[in-house]
Amino acid sequence: MKIQKAHVVRLYPSLVQEEFLRQIGGGIRFLWNLALEQRQTWGQRHGLNRFSQSKELTQLRSEVDWLKACPSQVLQQVLNDLEKAFRNFFARRAGFPKFRKKPGGDSFRFPDGKSVLYERLTGKGGRLKLPKLGSIRFRGWRDIPGQIRNVTVRCDAGQWFAAIQYEHEIADPAVKVLPAAGIDRGISAIIAVSGAGRTKGPNAYRKALKKLRRAQRVVSRRQKGSQNRRKAVLRVARLHQKVRRVRADFLHKISYGLAKNHGTLVFEALKIRNMVRSAVGTVTEPGRHVRQKAGLNRSILDQGWGMLRSFCGYKIAERGGQCLDVSARNTSRECRVCRHVSADNRVSQTRFFCVSCGHTENADDNASVVILKRAVDNGLLPVEALRQHAREAGISVGSLLASSQ
Ligand SMILES: [Zn+2]
Secondary structure, three states: OOOEEEEEEEEEEEHHHHHHHHHHHHHHHHHHHHHHHEEEHHHHHOOOOHHHHHHHHHHHHHHHHHHHOOHHHHHHHHHHHHHHHHHHHOOOOOOOOOOOOOOOOOOOOEOHHHHHHEEEEOEEEEEEEEEEOOOEEEOOOOEEEOOEEEEEEEEEEOEEEEEEEEEEEEEOOOOOOOOOEEEOOOOEEEEEOOOOOEEEEHHHHHHHHHHHHHHHHHHHHHHOHHHHHHHHHHHHHHHHHHHHHHHHHHHHHHHHHHHHOOOEEEEHHHHHHHHHEEHOOOOOOOOOOOHHHHHHHHHHHHHHHHHHHHHHHHHHHHOOOOEEEEEEOOOOOOOOOOOOEEEHHEOOOOOOEOOOOOOOOEEHHHHHHHHHHHHHHHOOOOHHHHHHHHHHHHOHHHHOOOHHH
């Protein structure tokens, strides 16, 4: 089977290179906004699309010097991204594409892996050769087994990173016969796994969140355009970065354990709309969002939820297991014992009490079992049933699964 993975390295561009990276970031923003405005104004009547805009881009590049300096494949990629954003919008998967406002969260992709050179120099250090940029030093070298597909360069809190996406072929893993588990997203960063209890997000995560809120208050007190405000904004960005790192680390550990010990993981189906929004990666501008304080926790958890799903997805697939998604409707209101659904079943945030059969349990634990049961309703066979089937038929469980697919 083919698997796609990404490896992230921290870039250490020279002063000249950094200036150029910023310039590309600016060019990307300019082009995105221009193309978006063009579509908004003329799109419907004149049948503008990616191809006509791409032709115009060639024209534009010949006239504007600083746009000419940007690598052309990176600029073309912007138009592809915009096209995709519009398709998602028309398919009602995402909101209308937004204008890109401020520098700081720049990100752009080199879509052709063949034009990229990734090599090691010493220990963890190496250099990454990108079109027009030349060799950039980086740290975090690791052997990349397979073909580089593309490279995304981004700026995060004043630091530069490159995500190198690659594809490689691994032997098909043997079908795994391990138990299935339902996974529920609880309140305040709690993840409940059916039959295995609850896990709370790490302490460092909550501490970082607290600091982040405080830092955001500082920004809102500073005068706009002042040097001190800029410093405070950078501090918020650094804390955001830290929250993201702690979260990713935590989710990698959790998903590894889940993938290692289960054959099937069942999740509540995600709303793609939310996923798209987090993929776009809006840079929060402190002080402007009134509802930010309330929304912060929520949004960070939502993004973490999508990450947990995707981490589990590839980790379990590599080990011969699978992830399933079931409808998220009323999972927190359904009784796992008698399957009765009622809003009154939920006596508090954490307590579940069934008004029909009297079953009582922690609400997140109950939901995780409900989620698992929904997958069984959809045809997921419990491991014991599989073993029984195989024993009766006198064949291995693996071949039974293969024949049923
Ligand atoms: Zn009940």
